[in-house]
Amino acid sequence: MKTRNTGPPETDWMNDLLRRYRLAEPVWVTRPTMPPLEKYTEQLQTIWDVRWLTNNGQFHQEFERRLAAHLDVEYVSLFCNGTIALLVALQALRINEGEVITTPFTFPATTHVLHWNRIRPVFCDIDPVDFNLDPNGIERLIGPDTKAIIPVHVFGTPCKIDAIQAIADRYGLEVIYDAAHAFGVRHNNRPIVRAGDLSVLSFHATKLFSSIEGGAIISRTAAQKQRVDFLKNFGFSDEETVIGPGINGKMNEFQAAFGLLSLDTIDEEIASRRRLTDVYRKGLRGVPGVGIQSDVPGVLHNYGYFPVLIDQEVYGMSRDELYTLLKEFNIFTRKYFYPLCSQFSCYATLPSASAANLPVAERVTKQILCLPLYGTLKEATVQAVCGLFAEFHAGTRR
Amino acid sequence: MKTRNTGPPETDWMNDLLRRYRLAEPVWVTRPTMPPLEKYTEQLQTIWDVRWLTNNGQFHQEFERRLAAHLDVEYVSLFCNGTIALLVALQALRINEGEVITTPFTFPATTHVLHWNRIRPVFCDIDPVDFNLDPNGIERLIGPDTKAIIPVHVFGTPCKIDAIQAIADRYGLEVIYDAAHAFGVRHNNRPIVRAGDLSVLSFHATKLFSSIEGGAIISRTAAQKQRVDFLKNFGFSDEETVIGPGINGKMNEFQAAFGLLSLDTIDEEIASRRRLTDVYRKGLRGVPGVGIQSDVPGVLHNYGYFPVLIDQEVYGMSRDELYTLLKEFNIFTRKYFYPLCSQFSCYATLPSASAANLPVAERVTKQILCLPLYGTLKEATVQAVCGLFAEFHAGTRR
Numbered sequence: 001m002k003t004r005n006t007g008p009p010e011t012d013w014m015n016d017l018l019r020r021y022r023l024a025e026p027v028w029v030t031r032p033t034m035p036p037l038e039k040y041t042e043q044l045q046t047i048w049d050v051r052w053l054t055n056n057g058q059f060h061q062e063f064e065r066r067l068a069a070h071l072d073v074e075y076v077s078l079f080c081n082g083t084i085a086l087l088v089a090l091q092a093l094r095i096n097e098g099e100v101i102t103t104p105f106t107f108p109a110t111t112h113v114l115h116w117n118r119i120r121p122v123f124c125d126i127d128p129v130d131f132n133l134d135p136n137g138i139e140r141l142i143g144p145d146t147k148a149i150i151p152v153h154v155f156g157t158p159c160k161i162d163a164i165q166a167i168a169d170r171y172g173l174e175v176i177y178d179a180a181h182a183f184g185v186r187h188n189n190r191p192i193v194r195a196g197d198l199s200v201l202s203f204h205a206t207k208l209f210s211s212i213e214g215g216a217i218i219s220r221t222a223a224q225k226q227r228v229d230f231l232k233n234f235g236f237s238d239e240e241t242v243i244g245p246g247i248n249g250k251m252n253e254f255q256a257a258f259g260l261l262s263l264d265t266i267d268e269e270i271a272s273r274r275r276l277t278d279v280y281r282k283g284l285r286g287v288p289g290v291g292i293q294s295d296v297p298g299v300l301h302n303y304g305y306f307p308v309l310i311d312q313e314v315y316g317m318s319r320d321e322l323y324t325l326l327k328e329f330n331i332f333t334r335k336y337f338y339p340l341c342s343q344f345s346c347y348a349t350l351p352s353a354s355a356a357n358l359p360v361a362e363r364v365t366k367q368i369l370c371l372p373l374y375g376t377l378k379e380a381t382v383q384a385v386c387g388l389f390a391e392f393h394a395g396t397r398r
Numbered sequence: 399m400k401t402r403n404t405g406p407p408e409t410d411w412m413n414d415l416l417r418r419y420r421l422a423e424p425v426w427v428t429r430p431t432m433p434p435l436e437k438y439t440e441q442l443q444t445i446w447d448v449r450w451l452t453n454n455g456q457f458h459q460e461f462e463r464r465l466a467a468h469l470d471v472e473y474v475s476l477f478c479n480g481t482i483a484l485l486v487a488l489q490a491l492r493i494n495e496g497e498v499i500t501t502p503f504t505f506p507a508t509t510h511v512l513h514w515n516r517i518r519p520v521f522c523d524i525d526p527v528d529f530n531l532d533p534n535g536i537e538r539l540i541g542p543d544t545k546a547i548i549p550v551h552v553f554g555t556p557c558k559i560d561a562i563q564a565i566a567d568r569y570g571l572e573v574i575y576d577a578a579h580a581f582g583v584r585h586n587n588r589p590i591v592r593a594g595d596l597s598v599l600s601f602h603a604t605k606l607f608s609s610i611e612g613g614a615i616i617s618r619t620a621a622q623k624q625r626v627d628f629l630k631n632f633g634f635s636d637e638e639t640v641i642g643p644g645i646n647g648k649m650n651e652f653q654a655a656f657g658l659l660s661l662d663t664i665d666e667e668i669a670s671r672r673r674l675t676d677v678y679r680k681g682l683r684g685v686p687g688v689g690i691q692s693d694v695p696g697v698l699h700n701y702g703y704f705p706v707l708i709d710q711e712v713y714g715m716s717r718d719e720l721y722t723l724l725k726e727f728n729i730f731t732r733k734y735f736y737p738l739c740s741q742f743s744c745y746a747t748l749p750s751a752s753a754a755n756l757p758v759a760e761r762v763t764k765q766i767l768c769l770p771l772y773g774t775l776k777e778a779t780v781q782a783v784c785g786l787f788a789e790f791h792a793g794t795r796r
Contacts, residue, residue: 037446041439048435053603053610080478080611083632083646108632108640115643116514205451205650212451212650213478234481234506235744240733242506242742245513248481252603252610254652335638344640346633 013395021388023330027381031374032205033269035261043257052253055233059256066263067216071184072191075219077228078251078259082180082202082215083109084232088249089176089198089217090117090148092228098145101173103133104342104353105361106152110178111341119147123342123352126361130296131155131307131368134360135163141352142167148174153182153192154337155305156208157296161187161195168196176200179218183209184266186300193218198228203259208273208304209266211259214251272375273303276382280306280371283386287393289315291367307336309367316396319367325392331385334370411793419786421728425779429772430603431667433659441655450651453631457654464661465614469582470589473617475626476649476657480578480600480613481507482630486647487574487596487615488515488546490626496543499571501531502740502751503759504550508576509739517545521740521750524759528694529553529705529766532758533561539750540565546572551580551590552735553703554606555694559585559593566594574598577616581607582664584698591616596626601657606671606702607664609657612649670773671701674780678704678769681784685791687713689765705734707765714794717765723790729783732768 047053054060060078068076079085086109090096096117102110104123114121124137133151149168151159159177168175175196179185183201185192193199203214219225230237235246251259284290291309295301310319317325319335326333340361342353355362371385445451452458458476466474477483484507488494494515500508502521512519522535531549547566549557557575566573573594577583581599583590591597601612617623628635633644649657682688689707693699708717715723717733724731738759740751753760769783 032449032451034446034449034451037439037442040442041435044435044438048432051430051432053430053432053608055603081646081648084482087645108634108644109646112632112643112645116645118516205453210451212652213646213648234510235742236506240737242744244744245510246506247485247510247514248479248507248611250479250611252653254610254656255650258652339638344633346640346642 017388017391017395018328021329021384021391023381023384026330026332027372027377028332029334029370029372030206031376032210033262033265033375035258035265039261040258043261044254047253047257054250054252057253057256059253059260060251063211063256063259066260070263070266071193071218073193073218075222075225077217077219077225077232078256079215079217079232079249080251080255081213082200082204083113084247084249085215085217086110086113086176086178086200087116088228088231088247089200090114090119091231092217092224093148093174093176093197095119095147095174098147099143100148100150101138101141101146102150103152103361104340104358105131105154105337105364106178106341107180107337108341108344110150110152111347121341121347121350121352122146123350123358125358126364128360128364130157131364132157132159133164135160135167138164138167142171142173146171146173148176150176150178152178152180153185155293155307156181156185156302157293158182158185158187158192158299159195161192165195180207181304182302183207183304184270184300184302188298194220198224208269208302209262211251211255211262214255214259269375270302273373276373276377276379277303277306279379279382280386283383284308284389287315287390289313289393290389303373306371306373308369308371309364310369311367315393317392319369322392323369326388329388331372331388333372335368336370338365338368340365415786415789415793416726419727419782419789421779421782424728424730425770425775426730427732427768427770428604429774430608431660431663431773433656433663437659438656441659442652445651445655452648452650455651455654457651457658458649461609461654461657464658468661468664469591469616471591471616473620473623475615475617475623475630476654477613477615477630477647478649478653479611480598480602481511482645482647483613483615484508484511484574484576484598485514486626486629486645487598488512488517489629490615490622491546491572491574491595493517493545493572496545497541498546498548499536499539499544500548501550501552501759502738502756503529503552503735503762504576504739505578505735506739506742508548508550509745519739519745519748519750520544521748521756523756524762526758526762528555529762530555530557531562533558533565536562536565540569540571544569544571546574548574548576550576550578551583553691553705554579554583554700555691556580556583556585556590556697557593559590563593578605579702580700581605581702582668582698582700586696592618596622606667606700607660609649609653609660612653612657667773668700671771674771674775674777675701675704677777677780678784681781682706682787685713685784685788687711687791688787701771704769704771706767706769707762708767709765713791715790717767720790721767724786727786729770729786731770733766734768736763736766738763
């Protein structure tokens, strides 16, 4: 057995922390919400009876209807995943050349779909509070080749949609919102996915709301939805007519059945995450150098993520050191989003990707850390994480 | 009640046929093969226990291993569907500009993925017997911008792979096989998916072998597979590095679990379809104007489809008339492939799309009809279809 007294004080301190805080089981940054298997099996029985596995089956139709009602929108088109939905959203609006202004602080899918549509991304810096595309940075990036703006509602916090729309209207640009994080979010009692020309949701397993993999385009008109639906099914407008080079973006019945059951529990899931978010906020508010987000007035949040910003100078430890150290305690956080899309080798040489143009995003990506958050996470675990954050800070001051 | 004697002889004849041949239940061109629900639910229990829904989970890993063994290949990369697999296959080989020589007699996915990779399709005519890209037509279509050849093993009949490879080698072109129809097919005891630089399979619900939706790329080297695996997961080569604008092409655990169970019954499914194919062949061989395919020496076929060619002059009825008439009898066939990809508005203006350049494909697409074929199809139904084909022909001669 290891004797504590022989080690340096540093080791003693850490051993003491490990003894007090190390979790018996690993806690991951997220955990998929799953319906009871029995209920899912009942849905499967229907699929087995009907023998219709994909291509707009009955669960697909029902899921589109119930999602539209739940999200308070008219036109939902389901997809196999959110990336293919984003890909088709651009194609639906014929945005297939030139430049699109977007944020570097997002998952690579947002930028990659531009490549697939022959578009050059133009990166715009972000707001230091909501981490979203900063509308103040957009106008000086607009040139003769600009076609559209693709903002992202990062961590579900709504973009400044009025400011963005005003710019889009002034310059005649389309706006497609990457709403991958924004399931169910409302602003001034209006669903955020009604903003812009199209919005795109993701239902990936790691998301608040999931259909295993999955995604959707929210259209504003019936004609838009029809075009999207054609394009996600190879461009077929009927059995013998193809209106353009579509793709296979179809969600299958197994995903739709899963998504339908997820709808039954989503309110409960959000309520649980909200309670845990409160625990995090109370627990971390007093820890110097740990920045947390607050609720935005007028916004119905979905509490999909709990991000913090680690200010190394004040906290006494870098985000990367903290991330690595937490693993020792069986706490698995996520550097999300890190690196910036503008830092990936395929985009780093673009003029707009230079660090000098993106000072806020460059700082946030070095400081951001998403902490574990999901409905069944124990409050005691959240308190332990908060306790550790305070202990680490105190330890660095000794 | 309708009295027969008041109608014209034409109507009498048809009423008589309807009385004798009309099926009580509709018979579709295909019917998905599904594992027992109980077995599938057992697999789901594991997914529920592990809570890992996608992103290279344990069923995904097992399915890749078992598929590789079953197909007698080394490197399998699973995809959410065959179209995205084809899209990534081109990207993996950096075929992303210029021209690709391909067949117009295929599902639109084959041509559409060229668009997504910025490639101009160049259509080459097909062989009148195997319906595949005719190697004799390739060379005169090769120009300075040609990058690759994408043949399709139509209805699972192997392309003339040696002739195609010889041309590819002479001109320094890549070859990607669309093997969507060719699951398990072997030629001279070698899996057909080992031909070319990459081969792409589809596991769509309507295919012989299915994982609900799904597909795979068969790579020839470990380096190829690694690149494909990066690209189907957004280009991530590790948690913090993106090597290129990849996409979300991931197969989820629900698909992989389904595919694994489908592997257990695929041999039986092929054996059943083979028996039914024999019944079709015997029943239709004597009917003038109905062209059928024979087994090719040295080929282990998979009997995925039963296509016929309707020669209107000889048979006395056009393919379209026959297709429509069969519906009256509750027999739902498929004009597959019709129209040609070269006839879709998005490709029809290409020089290579002109009908004069594609005489065989233009004829075959007007004559082709795929008849119902799946493992649980009753032999009596096949005999009824054959009987009807003969009756219709006889009727047209009266």
